[in-house]
Amino acid sequence: EAQVTQNPRYLITVTGKKLTVTCSQNMNHEYMSxxxxxxxxxxxxxxxxxxxEVTDKGDVPEGYKVSRKEKRNFxxxxxxPSPNQTSLYFCASSPGLAEVYEQYFGPGTRLTVT
Amino acid sequence: xxxxxxxxxxxSVVEKEDVTLxxxxxxxxxTYYLFWYKQPPSGELVFLIRRNSFDEQNEISGxxxxxxxxxxxxxxxxxxxxQVVDSAVYFCALSEAGYRDDKIIFGKGTRLHILP
Numbered sequence: 495e496a497q498v499t500q501n502p503r504y505l506i507t508v509t510g511k512k513l514t515v516t517c518s519q520n521m522n523h524e525y526m527s528x529x530x531x532x533x534x535x536x537x538x539x540x541x542x543x544x545x546x547e548v549t550d551k552g553d554v555p556e557g558y559k560v561s562r563k564e565k566r567n568f569x570x571x572x573x574x575p576s577p578n579q580t581s582l583y584f585c586a587s588s589p590g591l592a593e594v595y596e597q598y599f600g601p602g603t604r605l606t607v608t
Numbered sequence: 609x610x611x612x613x614x615x616x617x618x619x620s621v622v623e624k625e626d627v628t629l630x631x632x633x634x635x636x637x638x639t640y641y642l643f644w645y646k647q648p649p650s651g652e653l654v655f656l657i658r659r660n661s662f663d664e665q666n667e668i669s670g671x672x673x674x675x676x677x678x679x680x681x682x683x684x685x686x687x688x689x690x691q692v693v694d695s696a697v698y699f700c701a702l703s704e705a706g707y708r709d710d711k712i713i714f715g716k717g718t719r720l721h722i723l724p
Binding site for chain 2: 537
């Protein structure tokens with residue numbers, strides 16, 4: 495089944511404790527992206543990647559890191575999480591943006607930083 | 609800069625009524641793409657439609673229809689004969705798909721309540 499998976503789905507952590515949210519897709523998609531969703535703010539793009547070893551900042555990259563060592567994986571790293579990073583995070587992938595296809599979204603990761 | 613405005617934060621209609629969700633966008637490019645996504649109460653994001661800037665034809669898919677007007681920079685979404693299952697948050701999104709700018713900007717969403 496074609497899908498985007500994220501782990502963990504729920505995470506409660508404390509300020510400053512490094513964490514990684516994994517994202518994996520099995521559709522051989524080139525484009526992958528991370529979003530955060532906050533009430534009243536909609537979805538905001540954190541980082542995106544056009545292909546392996548190519549990553550770019552979205553609108554809200556501060557406090558986050560990503561890597562794209564393999565085509566299928568695009569982990570989101572919070573080196574020193576803070577309470578303002580409490581949010582619902584979505585990973586997404588698409589075949590590529592040259593044609594700008596639809597994005598396939600993961601189920602979301604709800605992160606709480608205390 | 610890119611911008612997507614969904615001025616309607618929340619809408620409530622009675623089942624079987626028609627409802628239109630507005631989306632106004634700003635872009636500097638002549639080539640861009642517009643999307644609508646649905647987020648039902650279960651939380652997942654569901655793709656509804658993609659439209660490129662060169663295709664101004666309106667689209668109909670069952671009870672859903674989309675009106676793309678470049679002259680007013682709008683890409684509105686209409687649900688005809690609404691049903692309770694249409695209750696969700698709907699997001700409009702824009703991508704300029706430029707050479708080095710492949711960001712995707714989402715609007716803040718419109719929460720739609722369909723009342724039985």
